[in-house]
Amino acid sequence: MAILLGSIADDYTGASDLANTLTKNGLRTIQTVGIPDAAVALPHVDAVVVALKIRSVPVADAVSAAALAHQWLHRHGAKHVLYKICSTFDSTDAGNIGPVTEALSDITEEGIVLVTPAFPETGRTVYFGHLFVNGQPLNESPLKDHPLNPMHDANLVRVMARQSQGAVGLVDLTTVAGGPAAVKARLDSLRMQGFTTAIADATVEHDLETLGAVAVEMGISTGASGLGLGLARALVKSGQVPLHAGTTDGAMRPVGGLAAIIAGSCSSATLEQLEIAERSMPVLRLDSEKLIAASDEIAAALSWAGEHISSGPVAIAASASPETVSMLQSRYGREASGHAIEAATSTIAAELVARGVRRLVVAGGETSGAVVDRLAIPAFLIGPEIAPGVPILRTVGSAQGDMLMALKSGNFGGKDFFATALTMMR
DSSP states (O other): OOOSEEEEESSHHHHHHHHHHHHHTTOOEEEEESSOOTTSOOOOOSEEEEEOOOSSSOHHHHHHHHHHHHHHHHHTTOSEEEEEOOTTOOOBTTBSHHHHHHHHHHHHTOSSEEEEOOBGGGTEEEETTEEEETTEEGGGSGGGGOSSSOOOOOBHHHHHHHTOSSEEEEEOHHHHHTOHHHHHHHHHHHHHTTEEEEEEOBSSHHHHHHHHHHHTTSSEEEEOHHHHHHHHHHHHHHTSSOOOOSSSTTTTOOOOSEEEEEEOOOOHHHHHHHHHHTTTSOEEEOOHHHHHTTOTHHHHHHHHHHHHGGGSOEEEEOOOOHHHHHHHHHHHOHHHHHHHHHHHHHHHHHHHHHTTEEEEEEESHHHHHHHHHHHTOOEEEEEEEEETTEEEEEEESOTTOOOEEEEEOTTOSOTTHHHHHHHHTO
């Protein structure tokens, strides 16, 4: 299998978001969970998105995992590798966006790396290096209070500099508007001045096309799915890959069995989606403190599911308000509370699959990662889009047999996302 475009995604929902974007823009794409085992038969594709869980792990672990993934992608023909990050630049001052970007730059001897989390389709834009969410500066938006990586500074040049060894420059919107030649000239100038990374402005899709046309000629770039859009369109426009209509072959073959939703996200979007779901299906809200205290909350949840799931889809949620999350983190610690909830939701998901669930929607990036790891799913084919950034996924090489899944970042999807996802999976 020889591929044109590779990507290293820092979490699983972000990986499916990118895979969805690449597919929509003409690339046959598969999402793998970690570096694929040689025994897993992968179809012929144009792009591979390697999903890792490196957003919130220690820097050394993130760098090591990303380097191994890059090695695999390069060995399988990838001429460009996109380090896919969250469109809200979720990270701490210690990383991991800066350290991983610099490590990959060292491997490719790139000299300077173009970086942008812009994705206007989902309301993320960058102007003079500042990240906006639906027109609000990131640090004033509802997304600033991520439970693991709160983001209280919208100035990405400043954020990136705090977690990088090298200097961080800016490719401003006026330069981007000048087209690929102007962007290349700016990057060359910054490189000559000793800058090692450059945040790039983008407010509309055309900006992403310009940045993609520049980045595709380099070995590495860092960005959200918006940059993936630019890279995919550049490859199609160059004639390196023909435009492929539709999604990966076979992704939507019917799958029988039961259906369920597992939610661990505490975003306002997911909380509202759960309220809407309660109008059409049974929803069980778990007591997060009991989960952390290792009570019989899991057994009770499975008993409840057994009483309802034969009649239709059910939803089980460990989602809580930001105030509750803050209280739990103060009482039990951020890492301990998060790990306990991830372990509980993944255990419940695995038990439901063992009892016949074959259509599964998971809300929350950390929750999705925990569930996919618990189910040991090697890869996914990419199906149609449920909402911007969220496709239907079909498992490849899973011990549980064929399943249809959706991995939703907490902030993604409309109010009726859960019902829409389950309807499309029928």
